[in-house]
Amino acid sequence: MSSTRDWLLTDAPSSRRQAAWGRRYRRWLQFRTNGLAMFGLTVAVILILGAVFAPLLAPQNPGAQNLAMRLAPPSAQHWLGTDELGRDLFSRLLYGGRVTLGMVVAVVILVAPIGLLVGSVAGYAGGWADRVLMRVTDVFLAVPQLILALAFVSALKPGITSAVIAIALTAWPPYARQARADTLTIRHSDFIAAARLTGASGTRIVLHHIIPLCLSSMIVRMTLSMSGIILTAAGLGFLGMGAQPPMPEWGTMIATSRAFILAQWWVPAIPGIAIFVASLAFNLLGDGLRDVLDPRQR
Numbered sequence: 018m019s020s021t022r023d024w025l026l027t028d029a030p031s032s033r034r035q036a037a038w039g040r041r042y043r044r045w046l047q048f049r050t051n052g053l054a055m056f057g058l059t060v061a062v063i064l065i066l067g068a069v070f071a072p073l074l075a076p077q078n079p080g081a082q083n084l085a086m087r088l089a090p091p092s093a094q095h096w097l098g099t100d101e102l103g104r105d106l107f108s109r110l111l112y113g114g115r116v117t118l119g120m121v122v123a124v125v126i127l128v129a130p131i132g133l134l135v136g137s138v139a140g141y142a143g144g145w146a147d148r149v150l151m152r153v154t155d156v157f158l159a160v161p162q163l164i165l166a167l168a169f170v171s172a173l174k175p176g177i178t179s180a181v182i183a184i185a186l187t188a189w190p191p192y193a194r195q196a197r198a199d200t201l202t203i204r205h206s207d208f209i210a211a212a213r214l215t216g217a218s219g220t221r222i223v224l225h226h227i228i229p230l231c232l233s234s235m236i237v238r239m240t241l242s243m244s245g246i247i248l249t250a251a252g253l254g255f256l257g258m259g260a261q262p263p264m265p266e267w268g269t270m271i272a273t274s275r276a277f278i279l280a281q282w283w284v285p286a287i288p289g290i291a292i293f294v295a296s297l298a299f300n301l302l303g304d305g306l307r308d309v310l311d312p313r314q315r
């Protein structure tokens with residue numbers, strides 16, 4: 018272990034591979050000193066593992082009804098109680114994490130490459146291309162994300178697929194703005210000019226020189242935006258535009274149990290707490306990654 022650490026932390030790396038791994042290890046050491054970021058990472062990993070292994074961890078079928086046990090408080094049999102149809106809340110919470118976090122991952126996979134490409138092209142090309150792409154971006158940014166997502170879902174059909182498409186259509190502008198800002202800071206750099214002098218095309222420069230340098234800030238943006246995507250997905254579910262009952266999704270679970278918030282408070286409160294904890298975890302994780310990856314924070 019000591020020899021590996023010495024290999025990673027050496028001041029005279031013998032190869033590019035050793036230098037790259039050493040840089041990553043130093044960033045991890047810096048990240049590890051941030052207690053809040055480590056807390057966010059731990060919670061995020063627990064939530065993701067709980068969602069992935071929900072079939073193994075869930076004590077009961079999330080859709081199994083037992084009217085004799087409806088609205089039961091937390092107990093040894095039902096760790097988090099039951100809902101209005103007697104379904105186990107802990108099991109539904111785990112499976113709901115699969116739906117909600119799955120929507121978040123799908124949205125990020127869709128919007129990050131689009132926003133990165135649009136912002137990089139706009140920042141490097143400049144001129145009319147920059148003006149057109151940024152005005153389109155401004156139009157999407159001018160409308161609140163949830164309102165715009167509701168409009169898109171209403172035009173399509175309520176459901177998970179429609180919700181993912183709607184959120185993706187409204188979530189890409191911040192990525193484009195971030196990528197454009199990063200591109201503007203490096204497009205006049207000497208290495209870009211050298212690549213242009215060697216005959217590299219604009220496409221090659223954007224794909225091989227600019228986009229790789231924007232990835233660090235994109236990772237931070239992706240992590241920070243996950244909390245907003247969770248809230249938007251849960252909001253669509255709560256309003257009946259996202260996942261549809263009886264599918265266990267955190268926003269839908271709150272919507273179907275909101276009538277019991279005073280008498281059986283744990284039924285709507287538990288998925289609400291899950292949304293809060295997940296959003297907080299990704300925010301803390303994103304803040305920690307920003308301190309490590311963003312050169313302006315050093």
